Amino acid sequence: MNALRHRSALLAAAGTAVLALSLTACQDDTDAASASGATASAAAGAAQGQATGSTAAAGSAESDGSSDAEGSTGASGSGTTDAQASTSTPVCTAGDVAVTAALQDGPPYTHIVLTAKNTSGGSCRLTGFPHIQFLESHKQDVPEVAKSKPAAPVVLQAGEPAYALVKLSDGGTDEENEPVSAFSVQLDGDSTVIAVTAPGSEGIAVDPAAALTGYWTPELRNGADDF
Structure with missing residues (x-):
């Protein structure tokens, strides 16, 4: 058990x-x-x-x-580049600017300055040089001075001016000067004739054989305009 x-x-x-x-x-x-x-x-x-x-x-x-x-x-x-902006700006016409003339320097007053002021209210591009005819007896435009051509296009904003220096004569006493009280100006690309009153109380004395014009520039004197 x-x-x-x-x-x-x-x-x-x-x-x-x-x-x-x-x-x-x-x-x-x-x-x-x-x-x-x-x-x-x-x-x-x-x-x-x-x-x-x-x-x-x-x-x-x-x-x-x-x-x-x-x-x-x-x-x-x-x-965009300045060149592109300039080329896109419309060219100034006679209706866009007011052109006036003033004496340049002192006697014998061989030069005048043309001023083209933009009165359009917008921007426009002023090309080339003024096409000037001083006398009815001389229908040819005053020749331009190539060295005065600006490096860049002249674009004018509203109210801005451009200038062109114009030679009237050599200042000699034996020149065949003719009195001018008014003359015509045309802009590049526009056939409209702008009547410009000559400066001075007695007008200006012009020798057609010696007359020259500079290009439109944004400055009053460009340096290259000295001729």
Whole structure:
């Protein structure tokens, strides 16, 4: 009886030990699986984060590239040169300017200055030189002086003037001067005749053989106009 009871106790103890080992093994497997799952989840999350970061970086680079390209296009397409702006300005006509004459320097008054003031209310481009005829007996225009031609087109804003120096004679006493109280001026590209009153109470003395005109310039004296 005692032996049977002893054997039963041993079997019970052995069963308990086996059960404990089984529970421990199951717990270890569960923990290992959980740890493996956590590790896999962490790795997947990191990979997803890297992919998201790469996508964001690529999007940012693409956005920056687009912005740079747009900026470059805008810069290259913006603005115009002075030459383009000048050529787009309409040419001045007789109706756009008021032309007057004044004596230049003192006796013997060999030069006058023509002033063309823009009265149009807008901008216009004054080209070439004034086409002047002093006398009815001389229908040829007064010759121009090439060295007085300005380097850039003369664009007049509203109210702005341009000037042309005009030589009347050499100032000699033996010249064949003729008195002139009024004369005609035409602008480049316009056949309209502008009547200009000669300066001075007695008008001006003109030698048709010596008369010369400079180009229109934005300054009163250009340096190149000295002739």
